[in-house]
Amino acid sequence: MVAPSEQDQATGRLTIPSFNWGLGFFGPLVGLVLLCIVFSFTSEYFFTTRNALNILDQVTVLGILAIGMTAVIITGGIDLSVGSVLAFSMMMMGWLSREFGVPLEIAMLCAILTGAACGAVSGLLITVARLPPFIATLAMMTVARGLANILTDGRQIVGYPSWFTSFATVRHFDFLSVTVGVFIVSVILAFIYLRYRPGGRNLYAIGGSPEVARLSGIAVKKVTVGVYAMCGALSGLAGIALAARLNSSQPSAGLTYELDTIAAVVIGGASLAGGVGSIAGTVVGVLIIGVLSNGLNLLAVSPFIQMVVIGCVIALAVTFDTLGRRNR
Amino acid sequence: MPAASAPESPRRGLSIRGLSKDFFGNRVVSDLDLDVAPGEVVALLGENGAGKSTVSAMIAGIHPPTEGTMVWEGQAFRPVSPADALAAGIGLIHQEMRLLPDLSIAENVFVGRLPMRGAMVDRETMNRRAAEQLQRLGLDIPPTTRVGSLRVAAQQQVEIAKALTLNARLLILDEPTAALGGEETDRLFEQIERLKQDGVSFIYISHRLDEIARIADRVAVLRDGALVATHDTAQVPVKTLIEEMVGRSVDRMFPTIAPPRDQEVLSVDNLSGVDGAFRNVSFSVRAGEVFGIAGIVGAGRTELVRAITGADPLASGSVSIDGQVVHLREPGDAIRAGLVMVPEDRKQQGLLLDQTLADNVAYGNFDLMGRRGWISPGAMRRFAQAAISRMGVKGQPAQSASVLSGGNQQKLVIAKWISRDPKIFILDEPTRGIDVGARAAIYEVIAGLAQSGMAVVVVSSDLEEVLGLSHRVLVLSRGRQRGLLDREALSHVAVMELATS
Numbered sequence: 001m002v003a004p005s006e007q008d009q010a011t012g013r014l015t016i017p018s019f020n021w022g023l024g025f026f027g028p029l030v031g032l033v034l035l036c037i038v039f040s041f042t043s044e045y046f047f048t049t050r051n052a053l054n055i056l057d058q059v060t061v062l063g064i065l066a067i068g069m070t071a072v073i074i075t076g077g078i079d080l081s082v083g084s085v086l087a088f089s090m091m092m093m094g095w096l097s098r099e100f101g102v103p104l105e106i107a108m109l110c111a112i113l114t115g116a117a118c119g120a121v122s123g124l125l126i127t128v129a130r131l132p133p134f135i136a137t138l139a140m141m142t143v144a145r146g147l148a149n150i151l152t153d154g155r156q157i158v159g160y161p162s163w164f165t166s167f168a169t170v171r172h173f174d175f176l177s178v179t180v181g182v183f184i185v186s187v188i189l190a191f192i193y194l195r196y197r198p199g200g201r202n203l204y205a206i207g208g209s210p211e212v213a214r215l216s217g218i219a220v221k222k223v224t225v226g227v228y229a230m231c232g233a234l235s236g237l238a239g240i241a242l243a244a245r246l247n248s249s250q251p252s253a254g255l256t257y258e259l260d261t262i263a264a265v266v267i268g269g270a271s272l273a274g275g276v277g278s279i280a281g282t283v284v285g286v287l288i289i290g291v292l293s294n295g296l297n298l299l300a301v302s303p304f305i306q307m308v309v310i311g312c313v314i315a316l317a318v319t320f321d322t323l324g325r326r327n328r
Numbered sequence: 329m330p331a332a333s334a335p336e337s338p339r340r341g342l343s344i345r346g347l348s349k350d351f352f353g354n355r356v357v358s359d360l361d362l363d364v365a366p367g368e369v370v371a372l373l374g375e376n377g378a379g380k381s382t383v384s385a386m387i388a389g390i391h392p393p394t395e396g397t398m399v400w401e402g403q404a405f406r407p408v409s410p411a412d413a414l415a416a417g418i419g420l421i422h423q424e425m426r427l428l429p430d431l432s433i434a435e436n437v438f439v440g441r442l443p444m445r446g447a448m449v450d451r452e453t454m455n456r457r458a459a460e461q462l463q464r465l466g467l468d469i470p471p472t473t474r475v476g477s478l479r480v481a482a483q484q485q486v487e488i489a490k491a492l493t494l495n496a497r498l499l500i501l502d503e504p505t506a507a508l509g510g511e512e513t514d515r516l517f518e519q520i521e522r523l524k525q526d527g528v529s530f531i532y533i534s535h536r537l538d539e540i541a542r543i544a545d546r547v548a549v550l551r552d553g554a555l556v557a558t559h560d561t562a563q564v565p566v567k568t569l570i571e572e573m574v575g576r577s578v579d580r581m582f583p584t585i586a587p588p589r590d591q592e593v594l595s596v597d598n599l600s601g602v603d604g605a606f607r608n609v610s611f612s613v614r615a616g617e618v619f620g621i622a623g624i625v626g627a628g629r630t631e632l633v634r635a636i637t638g639a640d641p642l643a644s645g646s647v648s649i650d651g652q653v654v655h656l657r658e659p660g661d662a663i664r665a666g667l668v669m670v671p672e673d674r675k676q677q678g679l680l681l682d683q684t685l686a687d688n689v690a691y692g693n694f695d696l697m698g699r700r701g702w703i704s705p706g707a708m709r710r711f712a713q714a715a716i717s718r719m720g721v722k723g724q725p726a727q728s729a730s731v732l733s734g735g736n737q738q739k740l741v742i743a744k745w746i747s748r749d750p751k752i753f754i755l756d757e758p759t760r761g762i763d764v765g766a767r768a769a770i771y772e773v774i775a776g777l778a779q780s781g782m783a784v785v786v787v788s789s790d791l792e793e794v795l796g797l798s799h800r801v802l803v804l805s806r807g808r809q810r811g812l813l814d815r816e817a818l819s820h821v822a823v824m825e826l827a828t829s
Contacts, residue, residue: 198694205691208680216692217660
């Protein structure tokens with residue numbers, strides 16, 4: 001292309017007004033609505049309150065992971081370690097309470113801190129040792145998985161108190177379980193942070209160009225470490241939610257969750273190049289994955305075919321997104 | 329097609345008749361006639377958006393013309409790709425280099441057509457032939473040198489060498505001196521002269537009018553996509569050329585700036601950079617002063633101002649603001665201390681082109697808008713609107729920064745920092761790649777900053793600019809401070825002497 005500025009000046013073409021938090025998730029939202037309509041026709045059970053709540057239960061862990069991943073991807077990074085960190089955090093919680101009699105409330109806090117620490121280490125590897133995020137978090141993925149197994153020599157920890165498992169199983173007011181509530185509150189907080197706080201806005205600057213961000217006075221390294229630490233902490237939180245749901249801590253939990261999470265965020269309109277993405281889009285992305293597997297399950301489609309379908313949806317979503325961007 | 333227009337140009341060389349180009353229904357080049365004889369340098373002038381790049385893109389086979397004909401060496405010429413044009417003997421040397429940094433010079437010159445011996449690359453032939461071309465350009469660099477290790481000027485010559493090995497007989501140079509210092513420019517001009525003797529023609533695109541008189545045989549001026557004037561000599565007064573380009577008369581390029589106040593705002597003492605990019609630099613800037621930093625490319629000017637603003641680390645020395653020594657480890661520290669910088673490369677360092685004007689103005693200024701760290705889209709839009717109206721940026725807060733012209737982009741970067749009412753404003757190459765009309769506007773802005781009592785530091789490769797704007801000029805050469813010239817002592821010769829010492 002020859003000097004786009006020349007053309008634009010000559011044609012006086014305006015771009016569609018669009019702030020970062022704008023309607024980037026509009027396309028995925030349309031896709032979600034279409035999916036729901038289709039499944040409503042194919043299964044009479046699909047469009048019921050109960051099934052909607054089931055879907056929310058099913059996507060909670062993925063959703064909590066996706067919030068942190070969204071922030072990381074907006075900065076132009078990626079976190080491959082979320083699944084392993086989830087497992088390590090949940091093992092830490094079980095191990096502390098089982099082996100040392102640490103009260104479960106405190107062990108839960110430790111799980112979140114464990115996740116945050118893992119994330120901070122990834123962040124430091126990226127900012128101080130200057131590893132590419134892909135490599136740094138790939139290393140963390142392997143290390144955290146190893147640590148999760150080391151704690152109990154690969155054995156799972158079964159049997160939590162009923163007040164803990166009720167987080168995932170009891171629906172208060174016949175409506176929300178605690179874990180779904182935590183997911184929804186996290187979504188709201190993250191939405192507000194990314195939209196209304198300087199710290200959140202700055203993530204878009206870093207994703208756009210770390211150099212521009214730094215020259216604008218943003219403490220890029222500090223923010224980057226913070227983002228990975230937050231993503232790790234959310235992985236810890238997701239680990240607690242999963243432990244409550246499974247009534248156990250398993251060192252093999254969360255295997256390949258990092259890929260599902262990245263898929264949800266990307267379907268929601270975020271760009272792996274950084275600088276683009278939103279919590280609203282991610283929620284839509286998470287729901288698309290949730291609705292898709294729920295709807296296909298109701299149709300008794302085999303899990304193998306489901307994998308094929310989800311893969312195609314990822315490719316389709318990103319294709320539409322790229323085409324839309326090019327037309328602008 | 330139409331050999332019909334051939335009779336008009338019995339000469340060899342390139343002959344263009346009625347060339348037009350539409351983009352999205354808008355005519356960006358209309359009905360252009362241009363002739364380039366063998367061994368001739370034709371300068372193509374015009375503001376950004378005048379259509380120069382589109383013209384060269386059509387000749388070089390990047391965009392097909394919408395209408396019109398080209399005749400090249402007696403043949404109708406309709407290149408469908410750059411490779412096609414190059415095969416016919418016409419090469420475009422881009423403003424931005426398109427070389428492979430990890431390959432050698434010879435490999436770059438012959439990439440895609442490596443000389444072979446059987447199944448193996450014939451390195452000997454490749455290196456010998458590359459060396460021949462380098463010699464022809466008067467360059468004494470081994471052809472096995474890795475391109476990434478070369479300076480920009482040398483990389484450009486590799487591009488030229490590459491075109492020459494393809495037997496190019498017409499070279500289009502797009503802003504070839506944008507990144508070159510005075511000495512390197514001289515060398516380039518010598519090479520152009522030498523190649524002219526061999527019958528190579530040039531279309532020379534530049535914003536630097538002083539160069540035109542030195543290198544061009546003829547001048548063609550474009551405005552709004554149409555040819556407004558051609559001169560059969562390059563000895564045209566600069567003022568005339570500017571008036572033709574801008575379409576209105578330009579009285580003076582540089583605004584008058586009142587003398588500085590007494591109060592010293594910025595002072596740097598014995599500053600040295602980590603890689604020896606600059607050593608033992610000391611100076612101070614007063615309120616209301618425009619302080620120029622001159623030197624050829626590689627003299628350490630950008631490194632110096634980046635280190636002062638905390639963007640790069642300092643090896644030794646100290647920076648004081650209002651008489652207090654400050655330790656600026658990050659650009660954020662400098663910004664909070666009232667020291668802001670408009671970086672050298674606005675597209676890579678100054679702006680996020682994919683993001684909106686409002687976003688671009690907001691980054692770094694969140695502390696100035698909203699309440700207690702809460703910002704709303706509305707607050708951002710109002711803040712941006714205020715900043716861009718104050719600077720006269722032609723654009724809306726919700727527009728993407730990429731649609732702005734170069735001049736407006738630069739104003740946007742300035743607008744962002746002016747909102748903070750800083751004490752010290754550093755501008756690195758404020759008018760690089762900006763057309764003449766917009767330059768005058770930037771100069772007015774710089775004058776306005778000084779007038780309002782800021783200490784202004786201007787780094788520029790454009791000597792005219794440094795001389796026209798500054799109260800005093802610091803001259804750097806190879807990282808050393810060669811002199812500090814007062815307004816009275818300022819002249820082209822004085823600065824160049826120091827800069828090349």
